[in-house]
Amino acid sequence: MSRIYVLHENNEWTDYLKDRLEELGLPYELWHLDEGKLDLTSTPPEGVFYNRISASSHTRDHRYAPEFTEAVLAWLERHGRTVINGIRALRLEVSKVNQYMALNQAGIDTPKTIAAVGKNRIVEAAEDLEMDSFITKHNRAGKGQGVQLFHSIEALKGYVEGDGFEEPVDGITLIQQYIKSPEPYIIRHEFVGGKFLYGVKVDTSEGFELCPADACSIEDMYCPTNGEQQKPKAKFEILQDYHPPFIDQYERFLEENDIQVAGIEAIQDEDGNVYAYDVNTNTNYNSDAETEADIYGMLELAKYLGSHLEKIQA
Template identity: 70%
Template structure:
């Protein structure tokens, strides 16, 4: 029987999807790819395959999950199987350099960024960027890993050569223009089937590591998922969000064969939009969705069901 195959390495981020699939009585099977084999002499089962591998998999001791997934997807695509968020999406998920070059190709503005390998090269890149404020981040990240704000080369040097320096798992550190927003928040736009679903306002006043998933590693100090301040929630769906950037994002997703994504941007003091993250393993915050009456995983489950329908016949 044809079914939906969910490729992932984190059950806590997948349970919300399987719950919706059960509600819709859709057949599915989970492929947990933290380790395994890929027999290239065999033919894949019939169905559709949805890739949910995350760039932060190494933080859950699944260091080679993206590499294994790339092999599995290559095998699936070789045999003409339908892969939601296939090989191109995976390449963008695990590399912000790939993200930014693809966004720029689509005429979408990103912060000025220099990629560096090696501690001395990180300092050199910051000097070449020549900005009063800048941030560092990991090329392969997720959850805002490695994001640090600096206001001087001296402060960066102390960090890079100090005991708290945190290298990217792929060795590439990004030095990036710091975009100062008039208010401490960013906007995350969610897409299913390449089409806009809703936008979320995310409060960044307590740090950079902001993940919308309800399940979050407790040790992630700056991941205030589901928590609320006295005045406003961390995650809030924006009613009636409408901006020309949506059309650009949808075109970008189509050009890169990405069906499901959360794209994040920030506005500077002049209202200019800077896009800085494309998350192809997108998650949703249940508190925000409950208040707005909009449900990302339900829309995703419906979309997967529609993709499965012609294969079942």
């Protein structure tokens, strides 16, 4: 029987999708691809294959999950199976350089960025950037890996030459223009089936860890005010009646790169210019924000996967 196959490497991030698939009565199977074997002469089962492999897999000791997944996706695509977020999506997921080049090709602005390999080259890249403030980040990252804000070359040298330097898993460090927003937030634009679902405002005042999944969320903290317990402002807030003009451009970008499910993070500077700086094809959703707005990403995703399964069964 045809079913939905979920390719992943993180059980915690898959639980909510499992719940929604079961809620809709859809048959599914999970393929955990942190390791395994693949007979290239075999034929894949019939079904819908949804790729949820993350760029941050190496932080969970799943160093080669993306590479093995690409082999599996090549096998599936060679046999003409229905693949959601295939090889092209995976290659963008694990490389911000690939992301920025594809975004720029689609006419979407990204922060000025220089890629560097080698500690001395990182410092040289920052000098070439010629900006008072800049950030470093890993090319293959996730979870805010390697993201540091600097206001001088000397501060960068201290970081690069010190014990706290984080070596990127692929060796590539990005030195990037720091976009100063008038308010401390970014907006993450969620897409299912290549179509805009909603925008979520993410508070960045506590740093660059912006993962919306419940497993990533910081526990709610309460502080006394006049003898009462008050909950702090939500870190994630789904925006109502939000549909900026560049959404059409984002949707075209996804279509051109064969990406069906994604979150695109963007920031606006003090002059109103909007820059996209991250494309997450392993997108997650925050349950508190969704409950407040009464819209549910995983439910829409499960329905979308189910619609493809119906086509195959028909």
